[in-house]
Amino acid sequence: MIQFYSTQGKCVKVSLEEAVMKGLADDGGLYMPEHIPQLPDSFFQKIRSLSFQEISFEVAKTLLQGAIPKRDLKNIIERAVAFDAPLVEIFPGIYSLELFHGPTLSFKDFGARFMAELMGYFAKQKGEMLNILAATSGDTGSAVAQAFLDVPNTRVWILYPKGKISESQEKQMTTFGQNIVALEVEGTFDDCQKLVKQAFSDQDLREKMALTSANSINIARLIPQTFYYFYAYAQLQKPDLPLIISVPCGNFGNLTAGLIAKRMGLPVSHFVAATNANDSVPKYLKTGIFNPQPSIKTLSNAMDVGNPSNFARMLFLDKQLRQDLFGASFSDPETESAMREVFEQSGYLLDPHGAVAYLGLSAFLKQHPGKANGIFLETADPAKFAEDVKQITGQNPPIPERLKKVLAKEKQTLVIPAEYDKLKALLCK
Ligand SMILES: *Cc1c(COP(=O)(O)O)cnc(C)c1O
Numbered sequence: 309m310i311q312f313y314s315t316q317g318k319c320v321k322v323s324l325e326e327a328v329m330k331g332l333a334d335d336g337g338l339y340m341p342e343h344i345p346q347l348p349d350s351f352f353q354k355i356r357s358l359s360f361q362e363i364s365f366e367v368a369k370t371l372l373q374g375a376i377p378k379r380d381l382k383n384i385i386e387r388a389v390a391f392d393a394p395l396v397e398i399f400p401g402i403y404s405l406e407l408f409h410g411p412t413l414s415f416k417d418f419g420a421r422f423m424a425e426l427m428g429y430f431a432k433q434k435g436e437m438l439n440i441l442a443a444t445s446g447d448t449g450s451a452v453a454q455a456f457l458d459v460p461n462t463r464v465w466i467l468y469p470k471g472k473i474s475e476s477q478e479k480q481m482t483t484f485g486q487n488i489v490a491l492e493v494e495g496t497f498d499d500c501q502k503l504v505k506q507a508f509s510d511q512d513l514r515e516k517m518a519l520t521s522a523n524s525i526n527i528a529r530l531i532p533q534t535f536y537y538f539y540a541y542a543q544l545q546k547p548d549l550p551l552i553i554s555v556p557c558g559n560f561g562n563l564t565a566g567l568i569a570k571r572m573g574l575p576v577s578h579f580v581a582a583t584n585a586n587d588s589v590p591k592y593l594k595t596g597i598f599n600p601q602p603s604i605k606t607l608s609n610a611m612d613v614g615n616p617s618n619f620a621r622m623l624f625l626d627k628q629l630r631q632d633l634f635g636a637s638f639s640d641p642e643t644e645s646a647m648r649e650v651f652e653q654s655g656y657l658l659d660p661h662g663a664v665a666y667l668g669l670s671a672f673l674k675q676h677p678g679k680a681n682g683i684f685l686e687t688a689d690p691a692k693f694a695e696d697v698k699q700i701t702g703q704n705p706p707i708p709e710r711l712k713k714v715l716a717k718e719k720q721t722l723v724i725p726a727e728y729d730k731l732k733a734l735l736c737k
Pocket residue numbers: 414415416556557558559560561562563610611661687688
């Protein structure tokens with residue numbers, strides 16, 4: 309069975325359940341699988357005939373090494389991997405892996421849904437009601453709320469700063485009802501975070517109820533992100549050419565999942581770590597010195613991370629990271645030009661995050677000419693950044709039906725002051 313150690317190295321090893329329910333190790337480190345198994349050759353021989361869900365199941369089964377009975381794992385995957393990740397050729401040999409076909413239009417749906425299913429599964433086994441607390445300034449809240457909707461034995465409390473997020477973000481986490489409670493906090497995002505922290509350190513509350521957080525560093529979010537790398541490979545027309553995959557990076561969870569996929573046997577010749585101006589990892593790849601910085605605001609704002617937490621995981625996964633990874637960072641004007649050029653030359657609309665990945669891939673291929681399959685990850689639907697996309701390319705990205713539906717619903721929230729006693733009273737009700 310799979311066991312996890314902490315990147316701080318001080319902890320005893322823990323089970324999948326403990327790693328998922330805790331999120332962060334007691335020593336402050338991130339959980340990593342102790343052993344990463346190889347997929348058998350037979351899997352790669354048949355991969356092109358398998359569906360996305362079948363591929364996901366094979367990868368999960370191998371990685372988790374019996375931690376969850378096969379039947380249960382199959383159910384979890386069927387609910388979590390419930391939308392496609394098509395590979396779209398936009399120029400000869402250059403592919404966009406579209407990861408935005410989930411309910412909240414970004415690749416974060418993959419991680420959030422698998423984590424929600426796993427948490428619900430473990431809570432049900434214990435026969436308890438699990439309370440998930442999440443402070444959000446926008447996007448994480450919507451992916452988490454969507455993911456836990458209808459998951460038995462779970463109740464989600466989303467805390468967000470009243471009046472400080474966009475209407476579309478707000479609608480995506482306040483219109484569900486059922487097991488999702490949206491709290492509009494009269495304060496800032498920091499106040500919301502403080503309230504959540506207070507709840508976690510309140511022993512009295514923790515004795516009364518099972519509490520967990522939907523943290524972005526939870527290992528459960530990385531596991532499903534390995535699936536689509538294999539599925540992308542399965543969709544290639546000429547799988548024997550060298551494979552280059554460019555990943556738009558912020559906290560580096562997506563790239564870390566790619567490195568795990570490679571360790572499991574995915575034939576990738578190079579990964580590209582593409583960033584915006586928040587370039588501490590590309591700088592490390594050049595100089596060997598990791599020097600985290602305060603984050604800088606950019607157009608690809610979901611990648612504005614100056615001190616990426618998954619860097620510690622990457623160092624554990626790949627001892628020769630600097631040879632295996634190609635790093636590149638791009639400015640906002642470069643990102644805008646890429647969005648315009650790609651649209652003019654191919655009719656394909658990029659969102660700002662996918663555009664950074666596209667630029668990273670182009671830079672790599674320029675330095676390493678020759679026949680190859682080049683894949684860049686398109687992590688968000690351009691409709692999610694409709695105003696920027698319109699301004700930069702002159703094009704209105706089509707708004708998907710599932711977003712229109714949510715926008716038409718009424719919000720249901722509770723307004724609370726930024727006072728811990730008020731939050732606690734609600735939680736205990
Ligand atoms: C979160 C996010 C990223 C960055 O992913 P990491 O796993 O944090 O590196 C890239 N693009 C979009 C659209 C995102 O939401």
